[in-house]
Amino acid sequence: MGPHPGRRGDIMGEIADMMLEGLLDEETGEYIGDQNIKRYGFSSPGFPVSYEREWRKSSAPEFVCDICKKPLKSRRGLLQHQRDKHNKRWR
Numbered sequence: 001m002g003p004h005p006g007r008r009g010d011i012m013g014e015i016a017d018m019m020l021e022g023l024l025d026e027e028t029g030e031y032i033g034d035q036n037i038k039r040y041g042f043s044s045p046g047f048p049v050s051y052e053r054e055w056r057k058s059s060a061p062e063f064v065c066d067i068c069k070k071p072l073k074s075r076r077g078l079l080q081h082q083r084d085k086h087n088k089r090w091r
């Protein structure tokens with residue numbers, strides 16, 4: 001706690017409000033008004049937005065088990081899954 005907990009609380013509350021309105025990225029707290037204008041026509045669309053999360057989702061590679069078609073989050077997870085579920089051996 002800092003010397004001005006009340007004041008700090010107000011600032012945190014404002015940031016939370018701006019995140020809820022979509023003016024700041026919900027995950028990073030970064031100002032995303034310019035990106036919002038391009039997409040929604042407003043700097044704050046009125047609901048939480050996170051370009052960071054979207055970027056992560058769209059760039060996350062999907063690993064699908066070629067044996068049972070189960071999607072895995074990582075190559076490591078895929079190898080582990082195939083070893084555990086299909087008794088596949090890896091060097």
Ligand SMILES: [Zn+2]
Pocket residue numbers: 065066067068069070081082085086
């Ligand atoms: Zn599988």
